Amino acid sequence: MKPAEQLRFLVLAAQREGNRILLDLLRPVGVSPSQAEVIRVLADHGPLSLVDLGLLLVCETGSPSRLVDGLVAATLLERMPAVGDRRRVILSLTDAGREKEVSIREVEATLHGFIEQSLSPVEIASVNATLHKFVSGRPAGIAVVKRSAAPVRADMH
Amino acid sequence: MKPAEQLRFLVLAAQREGNRILLDLLRPVGVSPSQAEVIRVLADHGPLSLVDLGLLLVCETGSPSRLVDGLVAATLLERMPAVGDRRRVILSLTDAGREKEVSIREVEATLHGFIEQSLSPVEIASVNATLHKFVSGRPAGIAVVKRSAAPVRADMH
DNA sequence: TGTTATTGAATGACATGTCATCAATATAGC
DNA sequence: GCTATATTGATGACATGTCATTCAATAACA
Missing domain, CATH: 1.20.5 (Single alpha-helices involved in coiled-coils or other helix-helix interfaces)
Incomplete structure (x- = not known):
């Protein structure tokens, strides 16, 4: 091969x-891995519209309407109409969502620990550089780059 | 991050x-990427039962009943009852499936060319070694290893 | 042999992932 | 202002991917 x-x-x-x-x-x-990603993105990058959320997600392209549906149904997310644009919907975590986010971060820490236990820092850095080269410029790659930057909450603008 | x-x-x-x-x-x-993988595995590794096919697929765990359904419906695959075991079903390519496999190989060559154009041989080898280390021992990793070996058709046993 | 456990495949259920379409709303250009 | 265009989000459609269950057939074994 x-x-x-x-x-x-x-x-x-x-x-x-x-x-x-x-x-x-x-x-x-x-929660599922995709749902966890939405919750983490909203926690780190503040209230977002559907399109803006989609731009930060690696797991999916386009607007993640249905992914959000499930989280709203589980009362982990809130949909609010945007102020200047009645097409847009602003998504934000509920209190329950913020609590869930703590558990998600713990789980992620476990997973990252496992990765670090399986691969050396040099191996990880090398794979990261190469894969980044491959996805750079594409939607999922752009999302990773935006997410890699320091978290920016909307209220810090 | x-x-x-x-x-x-x-x-x-x-x-x-x-x-x-x-x-x-x-x-x-x-055909879809998953369907293409099934066709390529059957072409390279001869007639297989559902379980054995599943063991060689990276795209899915378990027995890919429904994935196969679509291919049988498209008359690219044939289901035949196994001789000594009436539970088993033996899957093989039809003539149409073999023709489709040629097109699939061409498409894959294009994709591999694109990968080789994006990444150097050293980068590819390095990522392969590291990712293999991560997935080794797990189902998808085992499938990759089996597939990496020379194609073995059932009629060559 | 007879009984139990295991296996192979199919199927129901449910959340994803992608694409196409649609209705409502904004925007651009005249 | 008015019309053509673009954008936003929702939804239908369809194939995936995972899990649980079911049914038939085989294997294990007392």
């Missing part, structure tokens, strides 16, 4: 296995 | 973006 083909499947395999680990870790918390 | 966390999102981003590229390339062929 060509190295490029192997890369393709190893990236897929790593994503699948990582997601399964996260799925297991998040089960007691009661 | 911690490097380990960045790694997590970069792997997700690379999988998503790669999948979108493959989705676009495969659209004219008329």
